[in-house]
Amino acid sequence: MGIINVNQLTKIYPVAVKEPGLKGTLNHFxxxxxxxxxxxxxxxxQIEPGEVVGFLGPNGAGKTTTLKMLTGLIHPSGGxxxxxxxxxxxxxxxxxxxxxxxxxxxxxxxWDLPTLDSLRINAAVYGIxxxxxxxxxxxxxxxLSLQDKLxxxxxKLSLGExxxxxxxxxxxxxxxxxxxxxxxxxxxVNAQVSVREFLQEYNRRYxxxxxxxxxxxxxxxTLCERVLMIHQGQLIYDGSLNGLLDRFAPxxxxxxxxxxxxxxxxxxxxxxxxxxxxxxxxxxxxxxxxTRTIARLLAELDVxxxxxxxxxxxxxxxxxxxAGWVS
Amino acid sequence: MLTxxxxxxxxxxRSIWRRTQTLxxxxxAYMLEYRAELLLWVxxxxxxLILMGVWVKASQQGEFGLSPQDFVRYFLAVFLVRQFSVxxxxxxxxxxxxxxxxxxxxxxxxxxxxxHLASHFAERFARLxxxxxxxxxxxxxxxxxxxxxxIPQLLxxxxxxxxxxxxxxxxxxxxxxxxxxxxxxSAIEQFWFLFYLFLSGLIAPLEMFPPLVRQVVEWTPFPYMxxxxxxxxxxxxxxxxxxxxxxxxxxxxxxxxxxxLWRRGLKxxxxxxx
Numbered sequence: 001m002g003i004i005n006v007n008q009l010t011k012i013y014p015v016a017v018k019e020p021g022l023k024g025t026l027n028h029f030x031x032x033x034x035x036x037x038x039x040x041x042x043x044x045x046q047i048e049p050g051e052v053v054g055f056l057g058p059n060g061a062g063k064t065t066t067l068k069m070l071t072g073l074i075h076p077s078g079g080x081x082x083x084x085x086x087x088x089x090x091x092x093x094x095x096x097x098x099x100x101x102x103x104x105x106x107x108x109x110x111w112d113l114p115t116l117d118s119l120r121i122n123a124a125v126y127g128i129x130x131x132x133x134x135x136x137x138x139x140x141x142x143x144l145s146l147q148d149k150l151x152x153x154x155x156k157l158s159l160g161e162x163x164x165x166x167x168x169x170x171x172x173x174x175x176x177x178x179x180x181x182x183x184x185x186x187x188x189v190n191a192q193v194s195v196r197e198f199l200q201e202y203n204r205r206y207x208x209x210x211x212x213x214x215x216x217x218x219x220x221x222t223l224c225e226r227v228l229m230i231h232q233g234q235l236i237y238d239g240s241l242n243g244l245l246d247r248f249a250p251x252x253x254x255x256x257x258x259x260x261x262x263x264x265x266x267x268x269x270x271x272x273x274x275x276x277x278x279x280x281x282x283x284x285x286x287x288x289x290x291t292r293t294i295a296r297l298l299a300e301l302d303v304x305x306x307x308x309x310x311x312x313x314x315x316x317x318x319x320x321x322x323a324g325w326v327s
Numbered sequence: 328m329l330t331x332x333x334x335x336x337x338x339x340x341r342s343i344w345r346r347t348q349t350l351x352x353x354x355x356a357y358m359l360e361y362r363a364e365l366l367l368w369v370x371x372x373x374x375x376l377i378l379m380g381v382w383v384k385a386s387q388q389g390e391f392g393l394s395p396q397d398f399v400r401y402f403l404a405v406f407l408v409r410q411f412s413v414x415x416x417x418x419x420x421x422x423x424x425x426x427x428x429x430x431x432x433x434x435x436x437x438x439x440x441x442x443h444l445a446s447h448f449a450e451r452f453a454r455l456x457x458x459x460x461x462x463x464x465x466x467x468x469x470x471x472x473x474x475x476x477x478i479p480q481l482l483x484x485x486x487x488x489x490x491x492x493x494x495x496x497x498x499x500x501x502x503x504x505x506x507x508x509x510x511x512x513s514a515i516e517q518f519w520f521l522f523y524l525f526l527s528g529l530i531a532p533l534e535m536f537p538p539l540v541r542q543v544v545e546w547t548p549f550p551y552m553x554x555x556x557x558x559x560x561x562x563x564x565x566x567x568x569x570x571x572x573x574x575x576x577x578x579x580x581x582x583x584x585x586x587x588l589w590r591r592g593l594k595x596x597x598x599x600x601x
Binding site for chain 1: 342345346348349350352353356357360361427428430431433434435436437593594596597598
């Protein structure tokens with residue numbers, strides 16, 4: 001039994017349909033029609049305490065809807081969820097004390113007041129004592145390098161500082177399960193790196209469980225060993241990042257620099273030849289044939305240099321989404 | 328044994344007190360951020376002072392049962408009661424639903440209604456100096472209207488004004504719940520405001536209504552949001568027990584309705600845009 005257990009989770013939304021033009025508008029006013037959209041379809045997974053799991057999928061795949069159901073913001077249409085022993089949509093006090101949700105495109109801080117005021121409200125709402133508040137804020141400020149920033153009105157902070165302040169506000173009650181929806185959205189590279197480092201440190205220090213969505217692959221590759229991939233509401237992959245490459249990108253590219261140029265006809269016998277450029281040849285080889293091919297190339301040809309590359313993960317995931325592969 | 332039992336109660340009371348204090352202080356700071364806006368809001372509530380002019384003029388020419396001086400004091404009291412019972416929760420709540428901002432509130436172990444109530448209540452204190460200044464200025468211009476209510480009168484007015492605010496708040500917050508189903512719930516408030524305007528005593532004191540109409544109106548929640556506290560302040564005759572009872576009754580009805588709609592609405596909530 002993990003800390004997050006999801007079984008056959010489904011969410012169906014009614015969406016009003018409107019035809020364009022005046023006729024469509026009048027019809028929409030007098031006789032509104034709805035159609036059901038299945039945002040999440042029979043998704044099942046389990047996450048163990050302390051795991052950091054990446055949640056991947058193109059826009060509209062159902063990631064945010066799933067996060068909203070996991071945090072109890074919306075009711076599922078079907079299936080079962082258990083987070084830290086609670087049914088999220090009941091929103092019991094003890095459950096809310098254990099979780100948090102950070103949304104990169106939304107903010108909870110009061111815009112016109114300093115962050116400290118929002119933090120004070122959160123501390124009171126979560127029933128954190130004055131002593132714990134000081135200690136917790138002190139620790140998080142140090143981890144986030146936010147010294148001297150908390151007295152400024154939120155509107156005066158840079159985007160990166162604001163995101164860090166948002167994280168601070170969302171973590172003040174020291175939740176053990178973090179749901180992060182695009183926490184690095186719109187941040188520059190440095191800010192992205194510091195948010196990532198902070199999340200790594202938070203997970204290490206408090207053994208927190210993290211489920212994270214991001215469109216920046218660096219977030220996923222740095223933080224997550226395991227990924228869930230969702231496409232059109234269905235879970236299409238659940239496993240390690242490396243496994244994802246093996247499953248969806250079973251080929252590797254071998255680049256060899258030879259002592260002397262060879263003709264394509266001579267090289268083709270070693271594997272699928274992508275291109276030849278003078279003494280440099282590129283082969284595409286299936287992973288299971290990789291070792292064999294390398295051994296053969298080294299034995300039979302005058303190899304000066306050789307590199308084996310995995311295709312970039314962004315590219316692989318992009319291809320998966322584009323092709324709409326479903327396992 | 329006794330201490331062990333009272334310990335959790337004491338800590339619960341302390342926690343509630345701390346929450347209340349923090350929410351009020353922070354929202355007070357928030358309201359003070361908009362000084363010019365606050366003054367303009369106070370001035371925008373001067374409709375009763377304009378109506379005062381109209382009624383005083385009319386009462387000088389006809390028989391209305393109230394003297395011109397009564398009208399002056401009544402509308403001044405209306406201005407004050409209105410200042411402390413202004414409510415805008417439906418617009419805020421509607422925005423939270425439409426923009427999905429309610430999500431953050433739902434993640435916290437405190438009913439979102441408390442945030443709204445605290446921000447409204449804190450705003451009363453931010454408004455207070457401006458309202459007092461305006462009334463002082465009025466008496467300076469028109470000293471013959473000056474009167475001093477007795478202490479019991481003042482205390483009763485305070486209680487009635489507080490309840491008037493609660494009633495108006497819970498009523499509007501209940502309509503706000505409809506934002507879960509219809510995204511423009513404020514339209515209902517605009518419609519409802521029409522009844523409020525005429526039946527609360529904002530446009531004309533209830534003494535001007537035909538007796539039968541007045542009798543019917545007194546069973547609705549409207550007169551208790553303006554007319555009743557204003558009458559207490561100026562010393563017009565009121566049925567104290569019945570008025571407080573009806574007021575509390577309506578608060579209870581709307582509170583029940585509010586919680587029912589809240590529970591059903593949450594099932595409907597989709598956290599749009601978030």
